[in-house]
Amino acid sequence: MPPSAPSEPPAPEPSPEPAPSSQPPAKKSAGRNLRAAIGVGLGLGVIIIASLFIVKAVFVGVVVAAVLVGVWELTSRLAERKGIRAPLVPIAAGGAAMVIAGYASGAVGAWVAMALTALAILVWRMAQPPENYLRDVTAGVFAAFYVPFLATFVVMMLAADDGPRRVLVFLLLTVISDTGAYAVGWRFGKHKLAPRISPGKTREGLLGAISFAMVAGALLMQYVIDDGRWWQGLLLGLAAATSATLGDLGESMIKRDLGIKDMGTLLPGHGGIMDRLDSLLPTAPVVWLLLVVFVGSG
Structure with a gap:
């Protein structure tokens, strides 16, 4: 009787298809408690504006x-x-x-x-x-x-005689610059600006900061500052956005050297006072100087 042929190994059973995930893709996160940040920001704004004009x-x-x-x-x-x-x-x-x-x-x-x-x-x-x-x-x-x-x-x-309005322009330009950087960078940011210093900042965000600040500067110089001109506001906005970004990067460099995320915990959603002053401090002498050049010391 002829020897029986060796039996073939059974074919492996097809592995089941992975079930589709029921969870939606993760959304970009701002990395902070946005509700607390907005509430604290509005509260600080009310205190500053009230004290400025009273x-x-x-x-x-x-x-x-x-x-x-x-x-x-x-x-x-x-x-x-x-x-x-x-x-x-x-x-x-x-x-x-x-x-x-x-x-x-x-x-x-x-x-x-x-x-x-x-x-x-x-x-x-x-x-x-x-x-x-x-x-x-x-x-x-x-x-x-x-x-x-x-x-x-x-x-x-x-x-200056119109000091409260000058300070208001300075504050608005810095805040609008930061807002433009955040909004455009969060939505369109793909190319890192300075990854070794601040990985979250992008070139698109910088363009957003400059664009927002220049438009705001033109409107503020034309309608808020006496004898101001819209083209002066374009230059003011460009300079303010640049100095605000450099100030933010400068404090990020300090925090990286220290190995910390925030300078403090006083302001929920923001960190410390220094985490809010980082872009304001270097922008102040820039705005002061350009306003003196454009419209005088008042």
Whole structure:
């Protein structure tokens, strides 16, 4: 009887088709509590606008308060993450003096107060051991320049006869620039602007910031600032959007070096005060200078 042929192995059963997912594709996320961010933003806006148009001195007080909190946040993060002990007391006292001097005496008063603050930082730090003296005082002078000195340009705008309107233009341009960057970048952003510094920023977002700010600048200069012209507003918007973006990137660079996401937790949905001042601080001297060039110091 002939040997039986070897049987063929059974064919593998076809694997079942994967069931289609019932979950919708994930949507882009802003990365923050948007409802809290909007609520806090509106609340801050009401406080700022009310103080700006009721009594100028009240708005100066708001700026001083923001500067003091910002300096505290910055020096606290430097101490926690890097062990840098920038002297808080002379920075805070000098910062408040800078803002008040800038409002009362203009640029000369602000520079004198800045110089005296730097001297106070050098002297204050002498009460501690000499180790890391140069590092600590350098960080202290940087903090004094970065937060209160740049903030003096806001109150220098306020000191003009039409000061509240100048400050309003400055604030609106910065906010509109940030909004344009967020809206366009979130919807159309594909090409990273500076991935090593801020991965969320895109070139499309930068174009959105510039476009929104230039249109807003043209309207604001034409209808809000006395003797302003629409073409001046185009230049003002371009400069404001550029400085706001650079300021945002600058603070992102600091936070990356420190290894933190936010400078603080005071403002739900926003982080800390410094996380709101990042684009405002470097934009203030730019807007102040261009308004002086275009329509005078008032």
